[in-house]
Amino acid sequence: TQLLEQSPQFLSIQEGENLTVYCNSSSVFSSLQWYRQEPGEGPVLLVTVVTGGEVKKLKRLTFQFGDARKDSSLHITAAQPGDTGLYLCAGSGSGNTGKLIFGQGTTLQVKP
């Protein structure tokens, strides 16, 4: 059974601080996606990483896929209150069928 462990589960920081969210597994994933979810809404895709060692940047967000494609990280620089939300990592299941295995999520609160 493929599992994704996401840490930390909760994070409360001050505006301007940096943070990193981790997503780890003992399984290899063909790709990994990061989503952000607001209360009462569905997850919104931020990025998909496919190649081991790949790094993608989205403004103040930096996403990295581990060399062995078993782990990923999301780093936010100079966090802002607008970054508050639930961040979810999701890996493509075995067989690359499109079925997504989600981590349990990281709830981020950025205080002004």
Place this chain on the structure above:
Amino acid sequence: NAGVMQNPRHLVRRRGQEARLRCSPVKGHSHVYWYRQLPEEGLKFMVYLQKENIIDESGMPKERFSAEFPKEGPSILRIQQVVRGDSAAYFCASSRGGSGNQPQHFGDGTRLSIL
């Protein structure tokens, strides 16, 4: 806006009743996925369908739950004889292709409450 549309947004049922959740995918997408989310948790995969076919139902309970994606019309997730433990948010996602690299676009979910 041609995003994934789910309805109803909120559904209240009494124990023993049936719940029907609908999902219209993004126009041009033929792959649909259903996920369930409990409070403060990530999403759990339930079923993956491609027009008229169930591709993977490994996450769906064997009893009371069924899903379909007919040639015409929305995908339906049906829960018969609902119980309190079925209370959750149910999300539908769609993609253009079926590989894991294809981005999945999510609807805003149906929040099911069982009295």
